[in-house]
Amino acid sequence: MASYFLHNMLHVSVVTPERVVLEEDVDSLSLPTPEGEITVLPNHRPLVSLLATGAMTLRKGGDETHLASSGGFVEILPDSEVRILADSAERAEELVSEKVEEARSRAEEALKGKRFADEGGHAALVGSLERELARLKVLRRSTRGRRQQHEDVHTEGSTQE
Numbered sequence: 001m002a003s004y005f006l007h008n009m010l011h012v013s014v015v016t017p018e019r020v021v022l023e024e025d026v027d028s029l030s031l032p033t034p035e036g037e038i039t040v041l042p043n044h045r046p047l048v049s050l051l052a053t054g055a056m057t058l059r060k061g062g063d064e065t066h067l068a069s070s071g072g073f074v075e076i077l078p079d080s081e082v083r084i085l086a087d088s089a090e091r092a093e094e095l096v097s098e099k100v101e102e103a104r105s106r107a108e109e110a111l112k113g114k115r116f117a118d119e120g121g122h123a124a125l126v127g128s129l130e131r132e133l134a135r136l137k138v139l140r141r142s143t144r145g146r147r148q149q150h151e152d153v154h155t156e157g158s159t160q161e
Contacts, residue, residue, distance in 0.1 A: 008042045012058060014067065014084045021089045022067065024058070029082060031056045031074060032134075040082055047076040051086055053130045055137045066092040068138040070131045088131070092142030 009025040030039045032054030051072040058065040072086035 008080075010040060010042055010044075010080050010082055012082045012084070014056075014069075014086060014089050016072075016086050016089050021086070021091065022058070022065070024060070024065075026058045026060045026065075028059045029056065030059075031084070032069070033074070040076055042080045044076050044080070046078050047074075049074050051084060054134045055141065056084075056089075057141070064141075066138045066142045068092075068131070068134045070134065090138075092138045 009027065010029055011023075011025050012029055013023040014021040028039055028041050030037055032052040033049045034052050035049075037054070038049075051069060051074050053070040054068075056067040056069055058067075067089050069084070069086045069089040071088075072084065075083045075085075077083070
């Protein structure tokens with residue numbers, strides 16, 4: 001029975017140049033690609049794709065783990081193994097809301113009214129803004145999830161009284 005259960009899980013690893021961000025077995029994974037968001041389930045067809053800047057969601061049972069990522073590659077292997085090599089990736093609990101908001105504001109201000117001598121400077125600022133927006137999205141998703149769990153606990157407690 002245990003081997004059947006394990007074959008119905010995805011083994012996901014998220015690695016950046018600096019560290020292993022996550023390695024665990026999950027029921028499903030949603031992640032951003034340049035063509036749009038894809039959801040990977042166990043026994044997914046093998047695939048290699050670019051990873052876009054955005055939010056990843058890993059689901060296991062009723063729990064969700066949220067990560068912000070920016071660029072990289074995803075490889076889905078035949079045995080329900082998913083390898084993500086990201087330029088950067090952060091778990092929701094690693095993000096500080098005030099710092100992310102400050103970085104987003106700085107990126108937006110830098111883009112306003114600026115003239116760029118080359119496309120590289122503009123692309124770098126746009127990329128920076130996209131990263132901060134992805135980080136904010138992850139923070140909002142994880143905050144909403146924690147709030148819902150908190151409300152569920154209080155609702156359960158009040159019905160038992």
